[in-house]
Amino acid sequence: MAEITFFHYIHKDTVLHRMDGRLKLICLLLLSLSASFASKLEHYLVLLFVVIFALLIAKLPIKALLKDIKFFGIIILIVIVVDAFNIPGDPIPYFPVTSISTKGLITGLRFAGRLTIIILVCAVITGTTSLMTLRNVVEWFLRPIPFVPEVRIATMISLTFTLIPVIFDNLAEMMYAQKARCVELRKNPIERINFIVFPLLSQTLRKADEIVYAMEARCYSEVRTRAVFKTNKIDWLLLAICISVFLFVIL
Amino acid sequence: MPIVETENLTHIFPDGTIAIQDISLKINKGEFVVIAGANGSGKTVFARHLNGLLKPTKGSVLIDGKPITENIIEARRKVGLVFQNPDSQIVGQTVAEDVAFGPENLNLPANQVKAVVKESLEAVGLSRFSTRSPHTLSGGEKRKLAIAGILAMKPKVIIFDEPFTGLDYPGVVQVLKQIVKLHNMGHTILLITHELEKVLAHADRLVIMHKGKLVEDGKPEDVIYHSENYGVRMPLNDGQKVATLTWLK
């Protein structure tokens, strides 16, 4: 079970992988906002062009992306169909099913386009940014905000992702051990869940104490070395592109 | 002056368990000490006092002659502890990040952190794994990673809590080699184990704990004959020398 990839990050050496994480996150925001505000066909086309361009330079495997999109495909389809039938308007000319309105279909397609673009942008960003970078970026953005303990949050983020595979392995082992003792024969779902959750919780809580000790043994402190970011000229250029797209869409 | 010294160290848990009792021990610079004892004899609890993770109910710990309570961070830097379960020691998503955890806590400048991480990974031979997820390493490699994480803090004393549990033969050899190398480089080593046959040949001293008390302390060749009284297997056959007790060739 530990094979489940929790990180979409794929290590490569491209412009996007090397890009300053802070600027990358701003680009993510700008492009997602642009997609939400897009209203005209040109907007969608420009956004789609930018995303495809990004996908090409990021050299991400298409297969992984398709997996991402598959889940949304169903939702998108439902929305298009529901909108097409439910939103009143003129029927589509020359189309046999008259209960579908042009307006409804267009609304549905818009929603689909918006969602697709946001999903792709997200895939590009997470595919090219390691979790470590992401955590450092989050810490950097939170730093100026008063009363937000940014280092503590950054530590929580790393710990969460360190713990996931460990807990997962435990869980897998536990479930196999139970299967070996024919847990499937128990039909009561409350019992079944209890057999999973109870040991899972007690094991992980025990682990928490160990982790606290291990971190203290290595002098854990919230006053710690800060990450260094490197910004290239190309990073600024990419940001400029995203800003122009955003302006184009909202103006 | 001993580098680590404990005086009448006693720890009683809130539930009343007396985990260790009146332990007085002096460890000199450069020594290689093996601490043996049956399960539950208090070895781990004792080790956790040496860098202040647990506070004694009674007694005290001195590092370089100074009470540990005076500067606990300094004590933790000087006395590195490699945990019994390496999984619980991993805090980073990549090998390099995990090793950087300690020096980053000490707030070293970023370029120094980088240098010390590189050096520590080289010392344990894990450089080629630096971008790997620690979780995907083998048992032996995980132990080495834990050692690198401690080395990055430049400790003088390194405590190994059961470093061989769960390792296969090559794994034990890998880790043992590393420990002996660290000792040769001048580190003071404290090694907790009940598998004397794997390591005793390298030790200067053998300490045995039993039910929370320190019951034997001396040269391995003297102490070893008493070990079975305290639930630790006596590994020597008739006429065999202590010097043969190692898994290194």
Added chain:
Amino acid sequence: MSQNQVTQMPTDTTTANLNLRITVYVALFTALIIIGGYISVPLPLGPVPIVLADLFVMVTGLFLGFKWGVTSVALYLSLGALGLPVFASGTSGLAVLFGPTGGYLFGYLLLVASVGFIASKGKQSIIKNLTALVIGNMLLYAIGVPWLKAVMNLSWAGALAAGLTPFIPGIIIKITVAAALSRAFLPRFNDSASVK
């Protein structure tokens, strides 16, 4: 495994730094919520399997109380918003958060907040915990279902059929389990002990 054994979990709060302990626990429960999204248990009745993410949200509220429970769930949502695949079946991103099922995700915040708030007030009792869990779940679906209706343009009947009815057996089971667990494990921190 006997239930009493676990209650006496060694927590040596006197020695270890309480702040660090809280940090670790928050991360741990966030990890559990994420993992809960990947565990599904088949139900004998009905086609919808039970996913455990919301069970762990309830458990988080019971153990961490209001403040740290909310922190943990907020961390979960933020990680998803940043594009890490933490939501059910490995999805992520703003698209999910503001998509049809986004109401349930924001509802988790209300769920953990109300469970944490009610359960950590006053003396521990199973009745109180049960009340907290029921109210929390009502709030969760009170956001989730209308949100689903709005985003998908469904009728009320459709929204209820898609977003509530099939889950009712699961909800009841999960509330039962969470209440039982709250008896076996004591809450970790009450809000008065929490330090910033």
